[in-house]
Amino acid sequence: MGLLEDCRDLFGSSDLYEVLGVPLSSSEAEVRRGYYKTSLQVHPDRAPQDPQATSKFQTLGKVYAVLSVAEQRAVYDEHGIVDEESDTVKEGRDWDEYWRLLFPKVTLQDIVNFEQTYNGSDEEQQDLLRLYRDCSGDMDQILDSALCCGPDDEPRVRHILQAAIDGGDLPALRAFTHENRRKKAARKRKADTERAQSEQLKKELSLDEVNDLSSVVKRRAASREASFSSLISSMEEKYCNNKPAKKK
Incomplete structure (x- = not known):
């Protein structure tokens, strides 16, 4: 399945912005904050009771990866599609490492x-x-x-x-x-x-x-x-x- 189908199955919506809990008009910082807050709720370490936590966490990483790249976000906004073959959403990426790179711990x-x-x-x-x-x-x-x-x-x-x-x-x-x-x-x-x-x-x-x-x-x-x-x-x-x- 593609990213949009995964979003619909795991989060009940194929709208990438709705999955992150942010409006279409959100700035880059607001999209980033939405990703952070939403991913915390489903992080496997924080939600061990959710059998789909890992899949949700990985899917959220892909959603943010798409919306954080200006060109891909523009294509999605205009046509409602995602390039499934792009490196942005490739299956081999370590999404936990990606998350920790984006959000190192604030002391x-x-x-x-x-x-x-x-x-x-x-x-x-x-x-x-x-x-x-x-x-x-x-x-x-x-x-x-x-x-x-x-x-x-x-x-x-x-x-x-x-x-x-x-x-x-x-x-x-x-x-x-x-x-x-x-x-x-x-x-x-x-x-x-x-x-x-x-x-x-x-x-x-x-x-x-x-x-x-x-x-x-x-x-x-x-x-x-x-x-x-x-x-x-x-x-x-x-x-x-x-x-x-x-x-x-």
């Missing part, structure tokens, strides 16, 4: 290094300006969605956004400029709670000042699982840009 130190270079950077500023627009100026949503940010970062984030408003780079949205005092108070209580948790964690782990940043990351992993997952996803995009050897 805690990678995250710490990323935070140190990201905070205060032009990239962070542009991300915050985008979040301000996407979240319509709601600070709760902005802080929850921003990378490497917790309640303690609010004064710094607010300063960046206010400077952009004053400079004409952002509109003055009422949700930001006239925020309800109770929302501010709730965030302050959350910041106080997380600060206390961080201090307690440092005591439990006997951490010194050199390891403070690591403790913050660990604390965020426990108390802000969704944001930490977002950080991991972004780290993977930044540190896992390796391409298969043929495409270099």
Whole structure:
């Protein structure tokens, strides 16, 4: 059987984008993220209870391999067909090795290094300006969605956004400029709670000042699982840009 037939039998759809859980308009990074998330669910090591896990994992590798090559993706988008004879989907490829080449493990130190270079950077500023627009100026949503940010970062984030408003780079949205005092108070209580948790964690782990940043990351992993997952996803995009050897 061909790739499209395998997708239909294993995933209930012959639409490559639907198999990865991403829309047709997805960017290369979004397709990559869809492959990563979907393949984790069926990886043989993570889904030993699924007798078809290996076949699903291999098929997902082929799907991503097709959509990651611009020429092949264009042919599929226009005609709905896949070149089964191409090296991209050949049966002899080690799909587990291919996956590990694309997604080497992100370590805690990678995250710490990323935070140190990201905070205060032009990239962070542009991300915050985008979040301000996407979240319509709601600070709760902005802080929850921003990378490497917790309640303690609010004064710094607010300063960046206010400077952009004053400079004409952002509109003055009422949700930001006239925020309800109770929302501010709730965030302050959350910041106080997380600060206390961080201090307690440092005591439990006997951490010194050199390891403070690591403790913050660990604390965020426990108390802000969704944001930490977002950080991991972004780290993977930044540190896992390796391409298969043929495409270099």
